[in-house]
Amino acid sequence: MTESLDNDRLTAWRAYIEASQRLFTRLEDDLRVASGLSFADYHVLVLLSEVPGQRLRMGELAGRLVFSPSRLTYQVSSMQRRGLVARQPCPEDGRGSEAVLTAAGLLALREAAPHHLHSVRTHLMDDLDDAEIACLTRIFTRLGQRLQGTASAAPSDS
Amino acid sequence: MTESLDNDRLTAWRAYIEASQRLFTRLEDDLRVASGLSFADYHVLVLLSEVPGQRLRMGELAGRLVFSPSRLTYQVSSMQRRGLVARQPCPEDGRGSEAVLTAAGLLALREAAPHHLHSVRTHLMDDLDDAEIACLTRIFTRLGQRLQGTASAAPSDS
DNA sequence: ACACGGTAATCAAAATTTGAACAACAGCCC
């Protein structure tokens, strides 16, 4: 039973995974140097800034960040300590709580965004032509949607 | 000076990063369930298995894995405990040491590979047509090469 | 041979992440 990928696909896979690893590392370094934020910090700020009321339920936030619940708790606590977000009990559901963007958080985001976007352009986007952008978008949009639904762990057979 | 990405590029960037995050998480889960190996374990085994003598210097290995030196030390120690690799002093350079693939390690790789490749196919590759494969390869091969050389942290201006 | 500046890897302590167990609450059936 040939479970292996053909050569072209294997090549694609390896290139993708290694370059992505390098890219993420590089972007995170740049971001930390420029603004003292981690990638996760930045991502939280972006998500909160884009939603009406600048607030999000913990679970919702965890889902979008692809974070485990306890990791999110830690992340938000850390940002709370630094004044970037506040934590408030959820009005509609007494169990829940929501993270709210603070003025300081918004400021930090405004401050960091130009550097970060510049970094993304420099390391990735400026090197891609329009066709490649389109291709990238198509592939990963589809992939993202497909991975949303399915549950984890589908061992091939055995 | 508009440092922001145009809309198409921003969309591409977001799709890419979120889907990649999800994909890596999923693949790692699958791999762990199927064979008890972490992604890093697997990657180490692959790299070692492909090189003549099945051995690699610590630094070389760290470079390819995009790991910090001390993380690699920990990783290799862990695999050594489980018998997947051995650690040997480097003949040519008394400072160095090299990780060597053991029989058990090779076996573990042979055992895990079909599951993992199946997983990669299922979650990513089977959904891509030939043009997309080609595009993916082109983009990330180029990116990987470009990121090899450059040093980190290039703050935009300030 | 001996000291010097530089590199490879490890070690110890601090920070982060995971996974299991837990507390507080919602929604529902009786």
Add this chain to the structure above:
DNA sequence: GGGCTGTTGTTCAAATTTTGATTACCGTGT
């Protein structure tokens, strides 16, 4: 209302990762 059962978040301990020294060794110059 009172008792289940499933959610939502948090907490705690253990495992992992990072950071900053520290050790051992190379190559060079004296």
